[in-house]
């Protein structure tokens with residue numbers, strides 16, 4: 327798989343996938359780590375970059391994973407991890423460019439950003455080949471992307487995060503002529519809230535056409551997405567570590583959701599071929 331991918335992939339041009347949303351707690355770090363691990367478990371070289379190093383969720387996730395490997399002797403694949411800190415003395419744009427140079431041999435770079443606006447986060451957004459914006463399935467979360475008419479329940483206008491993404495797209499185009507693919511994923515979907523789900527689905531669909539993002543299949547609320555943090559693992563790892571023994575249905579469903587997300591991200595054709603052969 328790897329040689330086939332290496333042959334057809336442009337060398338030293340990793341696919342940069344940024345998880346961003348100005349709203350906190352929507353699942354950026356969780357989904358970033360699950361995606362990174364899913365790619366690692368398929369034999370890809372993956373880098374993770376933490377632009378929210380003060381909170382450090384993804385850095386802690388990776389550190390916990392390393393400790394798990396040392397403690398148990400299981401050779402779980404590790405990403406190359408970098409954490410960038412905000413400092414008034416640093417030139418942020420060039421720090422991030424240096425970090426990306428450092429991991430240029432990887433196939434994919436997964437960047438986690440904070441749930442608020444910052445210069446580092448803006449710089450990260452402007453390097454995205456793919457921007458993934460998880461939103462909780464709630465009108466409060468949608469408000470970050472667009473204002474909704476409370477009576478007609480229709481989109482009134484895009485709001486501040488949508489504008490920020492627009493600026494990041496412009497910055498990206500100006501720097502290297504590249505374009506950014508924006509993918510929104512509804513996260514923590516409940517099993518029972520049919521009415522809210524339908525309304526959110528309609529509003530997100532309308533907004534997608536209006537401001538130009540794609541909508542990936544949603545991710546459900548599942549304990550498995552949070553219970554493995556202390557060992558730095560994901561449902562993917564459990565399946566690998568169980569070596570064919572039966573795993574719970576919710577784990578199987580979670581793995582499928584992450585696979586669907588990988589596909590929705592439109593990874594390069596060669597990468598997808600590689601994935602398909604191991605899924």
Ligand SMILES: Nc1ncnc2c1ncn2[C@@H]1O[C@H](COP(=O)(O)OP(=O)(O)OP(=O)(O)O)[C@@H](O)[C@H]1O
Nearest residue numbers: 350351352353354355356441514546547548551552
């Ligand atoms: N699909 C899911 N099912 C269950 N729990 C989830 C799911 N997605 C995220 N969580 C939980 O939701 C909380 C917020 O997730 P996470 O820290 O990944 O969000 P974030 O967007 O990175 O937050 P921040 O903006 O603070 O960095 C965590 O407790 C996480 O375990």
Ligand SMILES: [Mg+2]
Nearest residue numbers: 354355378383
């Ligand atoms: Mg986070």
